[in-house]
Amino acid sequence: MRILIVEDEKSLADIIKKGLEEEGYAVDVEYNGEEGLFMAEDEPSDLIILDIMLPIVDGMTILKTIRKAGVKTPVLMLTARDTLMDKVSGLDGGADDYLTKPFLFEELLARIRALLRRDSEVKTSVIEIGDLIIDMATHQVKRGGKEIVLSAREYALLEYMAMNRNRVLSRISISEHIYDYNFDLDSNVIDVFINRIRNKIDKGFSIKLIHTLRGAGYIMKE
Numbered sequence: 001m002r003i004l005i006v007e008d009e010k011s012l013a014d015i016i017k018k019g020l021e022e023e024g025y026a027v028d029v030e031y032n033g034e035e036g037l038f039m040a041e042d043e044p045s046d047l048i049i050l051d052i053m054l055p056i057v058d059g060m061t062i063l064k065t066i067r068k069a070g071v072k073t074p075v076l077m078l079t080a081r082d083t084l085m086d087k088v089s090g091l092d093g094g095a096d097d098y099l100t101k102p103f104l105f106e107e108l109l110a111r112i113r114a115l116l117r118r119d120s121e122v123k124t125s126v127i128e129i130g131d132l133i134i135d136m137a138t139h140q141v142k143r144g145g146k147e148i149v150l151s152a153r154e155y156a157l158l159e160y161m162a163m164n165r166n167r168v169l170s171r172i173s174i175s176e177h178i179y180d181y182n183f184d185l186d187s188n189v190i191d192v193f194i195n196r197i198r199n200k201i202d203k204g205f206s207i208k209l210i211h212t213l214r215g216a217g218y219i220m221k222e
């Protein structure tokens with residue numbers, strides 16, 4: 001999944017970015033509200049982590065602007081202010097969740113997972129497709145009771161496909177959700193990773209879960 005962080009505390013933003021990338025997320029970072037608003041409106045993200053106190057354009061203005069423009073991306077607000085009215089204002093302005101600094105990274109991850117599940121068929125941290133089991137909290141993957149070892153990028157792609165089971169996913173759609181803004185759309189990286197996952201997930205099983213639709217993309221289904 002692809003996450004946009006808009007946070008002017010560079011050290012905090014970079015720590016969050018590094019931690020999320022280690023979890024397999026694709027991450028874009030902006031350090032001021034003007035650039036953050038541009039990215040939030042014009043670049044696809046699965047979730048936005050948005051600080052309230054930002055230079056040039058503040059977080060509440062960004063939130064209200066993107067909601068008015070019809071952007072439905074889940075927004076997790078970050079703030080150093082812990083008053084009830086701040087939380088009420090953020091939630092009434094269109095935020096989906098609210099986290100007060102300082103916070104534990106594990107709590108941030110849990111809230112991110114919950115928000116990403118909101119518009120998916122998946123409503124728990126464990127995805128089951130046939131005999132394939134994916135634990136999104138631990139990143140443990142099993143099929144037929146056998147544990148499967150995946151790289152961070154392989155896991156990210158598998159999780160994205162599993163959360164969108166029974167939906168046809170184009171190569172562009174996949175790249176937009178699991179790679180950051182700098183990804184080269186003309187490369188064949190997506191096909192390479194799909195083949196790697198197939199070799200680990202489907203090889204040796206009579207029922208294949210990952211299917212190719214020529215000219216359209218890929219779909220995960222039983």
